[in-house]
Amino acid sequence: KNPPLFQLEHVLKICSKVQPASKGEAVVYWMRMEDLRIHDNRAFSLASAQAVKDNAPLLVLFVLSPQDYIAHDRSARRIDFTLRNLRVMKDTLAKQHIPLYTITHSPRTTLPDRVLSVLAEWKASHLFANIEYEVDELRRDIKVCELANQSGQVQCTFVHDKCVINPGKVTTKENKAYAVYSPFLRAWLPHITDKPDPLACAPDPKPNDLSIHKLAIYSGLFDSSVPAFVEGFELKLEDAEQMRTCWKEGEDVAHAMLSRFLHTRSRASQMGAVDPLTEGVKEPQKEQSKNSRVVKYKDERDRVNADTTSRLSPYLAAGIISGRACIRATMELSNAKKVDASRDTGIGRWVQEIAWRDFYVHVLAHFPRVSMGRPYQEKFSNVQWETNEEHLQAWKDGRTGVPIVDAGMRQANKMGWMHNRVRMIVAMYLVKDLMIDWRLGEKYFMEILIDGDLASNNGGWQWSASTGVDPVPYFRIFNPYIQSHKADPTGEYIRYFVPELAKVKGKGENFILRCTDVLTATCQRCMNHLQRLPKSLDILHLS
Ligand code: FAD
Numbered sequence: 001k002n003p004p005l006f007q008l009e010h011v012l013k014i015c016s017k018v019q020p021a022s023k024g025e026a027v028v029y030w031m032r033m034e035d036l037r038i039h040d041n042r043a044f045s046l047a048s049a050q051a052v053k054d055n056a057p058l059l060v061l062f063v064l065s066p067q068d069y070i071a072h073d074r075s076a077r078r079i080d081f082t083l084r085n086l087r088v089m090k091d092t093l094a095k096q097h098i099p100l101y102t103i104t105h106s107p108r109t110t111l112p113d114r115v116l117s118v119l120a121e122w123k124a125s126h127l128f129a130n131i132e133y134e135v136d137e138l139r140r141d142i143k144v145c146e147l148a149n150q151s152g153q154v155q156c157t158f159v160h161d162k163c164v165i166n167p168g169k170v171t172t173k174e175n176k177a178y179a180v181y182s183p184f185l186r187a188w189l190p191h192i193t194d195k196p197d198p199l200a201c202a203p204d205p206k207p208n209d210l211s212i213h214k215l216a217i218y219s220g221l222f223d224s225s226v227p228a229f230v231e232g233f234e235l236k237l238e239d240a241e242q243m244r245t246c247w248k249e250g251e252d253v254a255h256a257m258l259s260r261f262l263h264t265r266s267r268a269s270q271m272g273a274v275d276p277l278t279e280g281v282k283e284p285q286k287e288q289s290k291n292s293r294v295v296k297y298k299d300e301r302d303r304v305n306a307d308t309t310s311r312l313s314p315y316l317a318a319g320i321i322s323g324r325a326c327i328r329a330t331m332e333l334s335n336a337k338k339v340d341a342s343r344d345t346g347i348g349r350w351v352q353e354i355a356w357r358d359f360y361v362h363v364l365a366h367f368p369r370v371s372m373g374r375p376y377q378e379k380f381s382n383v384q385w386e387t388n389e390e391h392l393q394a395w396k397d398g399r400t401g402v403p404i405v406d407a408g409m410r411q412a413n414k415m416g417w418m419h420n421r422v423r424m425i426v427a428m429y430l431v432k433d434l435m436i437d438w439r440l441g442e443k444y445f446m447e448i449l450i451d452g453d454l455a456s457n458n459g460g461w462q463w464s465a466s467t468g469v470d471p472v473p474y475f476r477i478f479n480p481y482i483q484s485h486k487a488d489p490t491g492e493y494i495r496y497f498v499p500e501l502a503k504v505k506g507k508g509e510n511f512i513l514r515c516t517d518v519l520t521a522t523c524q525r526c527m528n529h530l531q532r533l534p535k536s537l538d539i540l541h542l543s
Contacts, residue, residue: 004138005167005365008131011145012158021152024125025214027051029205030115031062031100032137034162035130035319036085037251038092040201042161047128048205057211057218059122060093060100062086063115064230067108071136072454073446076233077243077416078318081450084249085320086226096207099221104230108136112143119154122218127154130161130319133361134454135368163358164323165191165198167365170358177366179376179469184359185341185352192327192339199324199331246273246415247314247450254315258326261310262333265291266300271496272415274307294333297346304419305492310350313451314417316357323354360459363469370458373439375467385437395430396444398498402526404484405429407497414497416450420460421487427464428478433525438465479529 029047038044044060051058069079090100105114119127127148131141141158148154160166170188171177178184192198208215229235235243256276290296293308300308315321327339330347334340341355342348363370370376394400398409408422418426423445430441442461446452462468466476488494495502 003366003368004135004142005131005133005368008138008142008145008158009168011142011149012156015145015149015156018149018152018155020125020155022125023054024056024153025123026057026059026218027054027126028059028061028119028122028124028128030127030129031060032130032132033082033318034132036082036089037254037320037322038089039204039251040322040325041130041205041319042159042202043128043130043157044205045202046157046159047126048203050126050128051208052206052210054125055210056125057208057214058098058205059124059218059221060098061115061118062100062102063111064102064104064227065106065108065111066104066230066232067106068136069230069233071108072134073443073452074233075416075447075449075452076235077239077448077450078452079230079233080235080240080243081247081249081314081318083226083229084244085318088250090226094222096205097212097215098205098208099215099218099224100226101221101224102226104227108140112140112147115144116147116151116154119148120151124154127156129156129158131158133162133167133365135371161322162319163361164188164327164354165358167362170362177362178359179363179367181356181359181470184362185355188355188358189339189341199328201324201328242414243416243450246417248275249320251320254312254321255325257310257312257315258321258329261293261312262329263292266293266296266306266308271305271307271411271493274311293346294330294350295346298344298349299346301349302421302487303489304422304487305490309419311417313453313456317451317453317456323357326354327351356459357456360455363459364455367469370462370468371454375465376462376469377467377471380465380467383437386435388434388436391434392430392436392440395426395434395436395441400429400434402429402480403491403494403498403501404480404488407488407494410497412445412448416448418449419487421483423460424464425478425480425483425487427461428472429480431461431465432477433480433529438462438467477525479532480526481529481533 027047027050029044031044035041035043048058086100086102093100103114103118105111127144129141132138145156145158148156165188169191170184172187178187253276260276293310296308300306312321312326316323330351331337331339334347339351340348341351343352363376367376375381395405395409398406398413400406404422405426408418408426411422412418427438427441430436431438438461442457445457445461449457459468463471466472466474484494491504495504
């Protein structure tokens, strides 16, 4: 009845009235896994302003919590990406005399006490953080606030930062949360003109210059280093290299990626890693023309045989760039005062995707049951799913025999990322063809994706399984072959990720790859899909 977000907001109101008993010697910003950036970071910015006001040093705390990572099925890739970004940030902040200090803590039940004891050790009077919307994290923050209030030493300020429009703001006339995207979008848009401006860029934190003499006692924090790995989440060397090639760390990379999307054209056959830093620089002119990826996004976004989308999700999920920065950039590009969110333009369509991201966070905040393994639509709680381990494993490995599904899963296994259309295809294949529980797919995605994000992942899975908010109707089942034909008309994507099929060519472009193996042979539904294909398509049967 009262989701944890609103319980936290209630506790925070009390916090704001509690003044620390004595003036502390430091202000702490607690950086979380979803706000790995310095620029346009609300909590960091507020913490800095407080530090300047108090003439106290600003210190940054990061807590690695392996038990939380296990509970959220976090991928080792995401943890490694976090550590890589923390290292870049630690160096950048050190130049501004701001220390970033990392602790590793287990069990998670005692994490609030540990944070409070660190604050006491640092004689901190203020703690700032951005809100995380997962239920466990909200409950943890409530506990932190309560302990801080009891101590009378620390004032907590936790603010919304993840979304363009904060959860709780976009509601129906009856003050209820939206559970359907289109009306959500219509109600979301007008908030962009609210005062204070929700798109306003939070000022950068100020260097610790004023209080440099006070920093001596914190020198140990500067000397500390970010751990090389978190136990239980070590990446194999080869995989670590692959992730480093595909997804470079740092805010500069995220902004280069955004610029690449807004100003340069997509490349056919660019399926694997991209290097925005060198690639972006190589293309000298800003191509605000008809051909940039964002302009073409309306028509090309569902094409998987080229890099037609922004590939910003790992950076957005980790908060290396904010959704607000993305929207501001689209406004600058079109020199517009108003946000374009129409279906008729590439920019508008892309802004709508950022709104989907907001939508799923709002859903998580209002209906926390979705993050606790329960379907949004309770009537689907008792579906009896198939439990075929062999099928599940074949799906995970990309060995189902359905080329587009296998290509997608192999892309995810290799790159830690998959195109949205293919995510929908593989998800629906698992749930509606193999009839395997969507939660197993959701879990596997979290374990392998570098952009694993509870809200978007859960939203995407429940959409595909028809159990969520605004889902595809349960009787609508993607035909993976028709989807394949539309998304990868030349079969190039499939050939790239399924090397067994690399040499297969159709008569023209109008062909569909089909390979027969155990799964397709046993799956009657797949045969049905094949029988439903238009006659004009040339089907290649392979074994
Ligand atoms: P673009 O097309 O360039 O879109 C820009 C940004 O908008 C994305 O980076 C993302 O932040 C947001 N976005 C786009 N589509 C969606 C969407 N359908 N739902 C929510 N946000 C969206 N996204 C994740 O970030 N993490 C996940 O763990 C995740 N799991 C998914 C699981 C399933 C089953 C499905 C169907 C979708 C999932 N998505 C997830 C959403 C979407 O597939 C990815 O965000 C998108 O493919 C990322 O590529 P991009 O950055 O090039 O996107």
